[in-house]
Structure formats: structure tokens, C-alpha cells
Amino acid sequence: MLNFLKLINKQRNTNNHKHCRYINESLIFDYKNSVKLCPYSDFGTIISNYNGIWFDIEKLKKIKSESINIINSINCPNICKNCEYYKDNKRKDNNTIKYLYLSNWKNCYLNCSYCDFPKEENLIKASHYDVFQSIKQLFDSQLIDVNTTVIFDCGDATIHPEFDKILYYFINYEMKKIIINTPAMRYCESISEAIANNIAEVIIPLDSGCPYIFEKIKGSNKFDIVINNLKRYLSFEEPSEKRVILKYTILKGINDNQKEILDWFMLARDLGIKRLTIDIDKKWYNQIKDSIPQYLKELVVFINKISQYNEIGIDFCDRTNFIYNTINKK
Numbered sequence: 001m002l003n004f005l006k007l008i009n010k011q012r013n014t015n016n017h018k019h020c021r022y023i024n025e026s027l028i029f030d031y032k033n034s035v036k037l038c039p040y041s042d043f044g045t046i047i048s049n050y051n052g053i054w055f056d057i058e059k060l061k062k063i064k065s066e067s068i069n070i071i072n073s074i075n076c077p078n079i080c081k082n083c084e085y086y087k088d089n090k091r092k093d094n095n096t097i098k099y100l101y102l103s104n105w106k107n108c109y110l111n112c113s114y115c116d117f118p119k120e121e122n123l124i125k126a127s128h129y130d131v132f133q134s135i136k137q138l139f140d141s142q143l144i145d146v147n148t149t150v151i152f153d154c155g156d157a158t159i160h161p162e163f164d165k166i167l168y169y170f171i172n173y174e175m176k177k178i179i180i181n182t183p184a185m186r187y188c189e190s191i192s193e194a195i196a197n198n199i200a201e202v203i204i205p206l207d208s209g210c211p212y213i214f215e216k217i218k219g220s221n222k223f224d225i226v227i228n229n230l231k232r233y234l235s236f237e238e239p240s241e242k243r244v245i246l247k248y249t250i251l252k253g254i255n256d257n258q259k260e261i262l263d264w265f266m267l268a269r270d271l272g273i274k275r276l277t278i279d280i281d282k283k284w285y286n287q288i289k290d291s292i293p294q295y296l297k298e299l300v301v302f303i304n305k306i307s308q309y310n311e312i313g314i315d316f317c318d319r320t321n322f323i324y325n326t327i328n329k330k
């Protein structure tokens with residue numbers, strides 16, 4: 001009997017809880033007029049057809065804790081069991097929101113060939129809903145605070161009519177970390193102020209080192225406008241150069257070569273940019289992930305070498321990181 005009790009206690013002590021960074025830690029305002037926890041399914045949807053006027057905080061808390069219970073039960077949906085974000089955790093988490101995704105706006109000046117976001121007229125109209133009141137409610141109910149990371153997702157959030165108002169609100173609230181994805185086709189004073197206050201990371205997807213490839217990928221000849229806006233965002237003393245991050249998505253047959261990567265690197269170096277991030281086109285990657293072409297592996301090694309040589313930090317996103325780790329295991 002004693003041994004049996006010891007065994008039960010041992011099981012309790014080592015018992016792991018299940019954890020998903022989205023269900024446990026995030027809230028997403030998405031472009032299909034839903035407020036939800038999971039970006040990949042309808043599991044954890046708080047409101048559909050949201051009009052942005054009033055946000056039911058109690059419903060959010062209830063659905064969040066129910067969803068946490070579900071992923072810890074035998075009713076856990078299969079999509080979660082097979083998901084990369086479904087992990088073991090020591091504690092069962094509470095109702096805090098560490099990541100607030102403002103993904104309610106998908107309109108964009110550009111038309112990148114790899115863009116996932118639909119641009120149909122109806123969807124653009126539908127996606128314009130007001131999140132400002134909801135954000136204030138989340139602060140008032142203490143579900144978010146200065147430590148919450150705010151992520152303005154792609155499209156170009158700067159086109160959203162409320163972008164400046166929302167960003168200044170966060171700046172005045174003295175938020176600590178705001179991530180802004182923008183193609184930098186439009187310069188924003190509010191972004192400059194957030195950079196100057198050392199609270200913003202601005203991720204700019206250039207994907208090229210010259211106007212010709214830029215136009216080929218993005219369907220726009222406005223390369224010079226982007227570079228000029230970039231220079232304005234970089235015009236502060238330290239630490240702005242670490243706050244502007246240049247992104248490159250590798251695309252099959254377009255920019256998947258050393259010359260273009262090198263041009264992009266040299267451009268970043270000349271602009272004084274110290275942080276870069278590199279990804280690979282998701283659709284292409286899914287086709288080749290079981291048999292990565294040798295030239296792509298060599299390209300990833302090349303990127304790593306030039307980054308070390310030039311002392312420019314590079315983040316490999318999940319897919320490029322996987323390629324890099326595969327090479328290093330050999």
C-alpha cells in the first residue's frame with residue numbers, strides 16, 4: 001500500500017501539463033472578423049463576425065480556461081496533438097495574454113508572389129474593423145499590460161485608418177515590446193517614435209538587393225521609396241539600427257542565388273542594419289522538405305558565413321533553421 005501511495009505521489013510530482021503558446025498565451029484579432037486563440041483552426045474562437053464595438057471579456061476568460069482544460073484532456077482535438085505548438089509544460093497556465101496579435105488588417109500596397117493573404121475587395125472591406133476600444137478593455141481588465149508583446153502582423157498595418165492612434169496609445173502606455181511588420185511603402189512618424197523610444201522592432205520584407213528582383217517579386221517598382229523610408233527609420237542614434245530588421249524570403253528561381261543574397265547583405269550593411277531574418281517560401285518548402293536540394297543547403301551555409309564575416313546578426317526562421325540544423329547534424 002505504501003509503495004502504491006508513493007507511486008501516485010511520484011506521478012503527481014512529475015505530471016506534465018500540455019501547453020500551446022496560442023491557447024495559453026495569445027489573443028488574435030484576425031482578418032476574417034474573428035477574435036480567437038488559435039491561428040490555425042476555429043478551436044478557441046471567442047467571437048465570429050466581430051464588429052469591433054464591444055468585447056466580451058468574461059467570455060474570453062471562460063473560453064480561454066475551457067480551451068486550456070480541453071488540450072489537457074482526452075478531448076484534445078487531433079489538430080492540436082499533431083501541432084508543433086502542442087508541448088509539455090511544468091505548470092498549468094493562467095489567463096494572461098503575453099502576445100496580442102493585431103492581424104485584423106490584410107490590405108497592402110504590394111503584391112508579393114508568395115503572399116498568403118487574399119486581397120479581394122470584399123475581404124479588404126470586411127477586415128476593416130475597429131480594435132481600439134477592445135484594446136482599452138483588455139488593459140482595463142488587466143488581461144494585457146506593459147509586458148504584453150504586441151504584434152502588428154502582415155499586410156501593411158500602417159494603411160489601417162487607426163494604426164497611428166493605436167500605436168501612439170501603446171507608446172504612451174510605455175509598452176515594452178511592439179513588433180511591426182511593414183513593407184515600408186509608407187513612412188509613419190508613429191513608427192519612428194516607437195523606434196526612438198526603443199520599444200519597436202520593425203520587420204521589413206525586402207527579399208532582394210536590387211530594384212529588378214524587388215519588382216519581380218512584389219509587382220511594384222517602388223524599391224527606392226522603401227529604401228528612403230528605411231533610411232528615415234534608421235536615422236536615430238543607437239539602438240535604432242538594431243530595431244530595424246530586414247527580411248528575405250527565398251523564392252524558387254527568383255532570388256535563390258548567392259548573388260542576390262550578397263547584394264541584399266551589402267545593402268543592409270551599407271544602410272547600417274545590424275539584424276536580418278531569412279525565411280523560405282512556405283509552399284515551395286512544403287514540396288521539397290523531404291529532399292532539400294543541395295544548392296539550397298549550400299545557400300544557407302553561405303548566408304551563415306557572410307553574416308559572421310560581416311558581423312550582422314541573422315535569425316533563421318523555422319524553415320531555414322531546419323535546413324541549417326539538418327546540415328549541422330551531419
Ligand code: SF4
Binds near residue numbers: 022023037083
Ligand atoms: S496546438 Fe496548434 S492547433 Fe492546437 S490550439 Fe495550439 S496552435 Fe492551434
Ligand code: SF4
Binds near residue numbers: 111
Ligand atoms: S508585404 Fe506582406 S502583406 Fe504585403 S504583399 Fe508582401 S507578403 Fe503580402
